[in-house]
Amino acid sequence: MSMIHTEALVRRFRGGVIAVDGLDLDVEEGELFGIVGPDGAGKTTTLRLLAAIMKPTGGIATVAGYDTVREAEAVKREIGYMPQQFGLYPDLSVEENLNFVCDIFGLEGEERRRRIDELLGFAGLSEFRKRRGGHLSGGMQKKLVLASALIHKPRVLLLDEPTTGVDPVARRQFWEMLSELHSGGTTIVVCTPYMDEAERCNRVGLMYEGRMIVCDTPAALKRMLPGVVLAVSVPPRAMIDAEQALRRLPGVLDVQAYGDRIHLIASGPEIRPELEAVLAAEGIKLLDLRPVPPRMEEAFIYMIRSRGS
């Protein structure tokens, strides 16, 4: 049986906004599952529904075999939840924050000491025991919340944008922690706006307007992109004009500028002569043109754009 299972899960807010609209999802035990999607797609609401801190307006969800409505408190014993905002007490020290969570879960004496030492070491916070939560850097705060969420060795981790606002080094460290937990068998669901993070997941679901429009392995998702991705290089001053010219080109599905290159999703490589002609008509010199492997980002932007139109 799946560790997380939802069927036609719906959450409608007062005022008629439907944040989650008929979500069917299965996450297997030990899986590292990523949820990506634009702001307002329903990612946070989905995690809150799974964490049993929000009631669905329709459908069902079970986590670790417990129903999130009827057995909400049992679900809470099995999960570690990391809200998007800093979820711990800024006026309490690192150690006090962890002690508080130990108090809640009833970890005492030697067991508590060992667990706290272990988690502080794991999170790289051993030297900051006495520092107040509010005085930690953004990255350390996130690691502290993760450590708190791990006190009771949960079977399922639900992480809501755990690395937003964190510097790249801390982000990498955070993901190293997740990889370790993942190899230890913990089921992890993580919402993220970062495509490189999505790429680290076993499977990724793309949410858009409350629905999961695709859900598969990163490799399979990238293969869903029709046609090819071409990287076009033009002189820096001509970038804006070139981007606009390329958009008008028939057979081009999407155009994205990346600094000194323009990536375009085209139906096929045979578009080259037409492309050169369009740029020449604008007086833009084509410096380089080559096919590149598609990235997650392109796959998702393409999927969202094709939905939107």
Place this chain on the structure above:
Amino acid sequence: MRTHASNIIRHTFAIARKEIWHIIRDPISLFLVGFGPVIMLIIISYAFAVEVRDVPTLVLDLDRTEASRELIERLDATEVLDVIGTADDMSGVERAMDARMARVAVVIDRGLEAMFPAPSGDLLGMVAQLAALAQVGDRGLPVSYIVDGTEPISAETAIETAIKETNAFLVERARALLDMLPSSMQNLPEVQRAREQLETPIALEVITHYNPEEKTLWDLVPAMIAIVLTMPAMSVATVIAKERDQGTLEFLVATPAARLAILTGKMLPYVLIGVFNVLLMYLAAVGVFGLPFRGNLLLYVALMALYEFACLAIGLFFSIVIPNQEAALWVSLMFFLFPGFFLSGMFFPIVAMPLEMRMEAMSFPVSGGVFISRSLFLQGVGLDVVWWAVGILIYVGAIMLALSVLFFKKRIA
């Protein structure tokens, strides 16, 4: 799944411990909750402790005798009354009262001196007349008082003083006349009976219990103790909103901490602070204001802790149903402070209120607190007298805690 009792207790202490850390970490709020009430008690008590003095008093003396002059001197000699002059007739009295020159007027009709026997050879007749004085009653007295009621507190004090002095004057003058009889007559049964009769007050007298010197402060301080104990309840009114605002509520509700435990855990430190405050205020009342404490201190602290619990339960309920800190603070301020002053019986006696208002006042927990505090402090009574107020506090506390648990959802709205 049922949450076991041991879990609830463990969670309560977990939350309480964390709440104590919060309070200790913030020195300003620590000072405010720890010492705010006793500071408020001292400041407000001084401000309200109005001793009535030198009420301007006008005299209309139609008797114009030695007796009437003696009475006027006695009244003037009191701290409360100050004789500012004499009027020639009633219209003069009316004018002075209308112009608010005088607050009290003493009208001495003809016949005051005549109540006392004139010196004569009939000594036994004199004794009989003096004995008869005791039966005059306040209707037979040729003295009346007019008082300006626009300031009820000073009016009441002034009139009580005037009545007391008049009584004392009559009794002392009559006794002095008895003393002047020849020593051979002092042992006569008629004289002794006359003395005995003069022991009882002649006119209607006000007898003040518990607070014989009628110090406003004595009455005020115990009531004020109960009112300032609502301050911790106002702090509690913001605790849930605060967790919500700083984003920690979302983490907390995603843990298996029981609802009842979260709420009682948040209240517990404030009950302890309340007990600390009660002890501190007891010391201030006795040490600074010189109040006598006549009850059982242990019972007093226990009942005040119960009262604090009832107030905290109400504050907590506000905290749950009002989603932002500022609004929660205002609602609790309006709920506790204003009715605290006017509905609790601190200034206006509850027994004098109309029935509906009396019921409203009785079910208001601050009234119970004021009643218990005054009863134990000044009267020295125990549970046999205050049991009904204790019942109301238990009832209000339990209902509000139950409502809080009912309304507090471990969910994000």
